[in-house]
Amino acid sequence: MNNIRLAFYPPRGKELEASMLQKSGVICLIVICVTLLIFMWITRSSLCEVRFRNNQIDVAVIMDYES
Known part of the structure; x- marks a missing residue:
């Protein structure tokens, strides 16, 4: 019979690396959100339509x- 043990925590020495990855992911998400908010704030009076075209994909x- 095989004994299989599962750990619900990162191996020793990997705690700092795992927390750094989580922090960098949160910082990346915050930067993206702030960038979108700034873009919408700058173009709020003229933003009516945004188009993205790729070879096969067209997103509008x-x-x-009403004002």
Whole structure:
């Protein structure tokens, strides 16, 4: 019979590396969100349509509002 043990924690010496990866992921997400907020704040008066075209994909985001 095989004894298989599962650890619910990172191996010793890897705690710092795992926490650094989590911190860098959170920082990356915050930077992306702040960048999007700044872009929308700058273009809020003229942003009605955004298009992204790739070879096979065409994505259009259209905002409809009344002023």
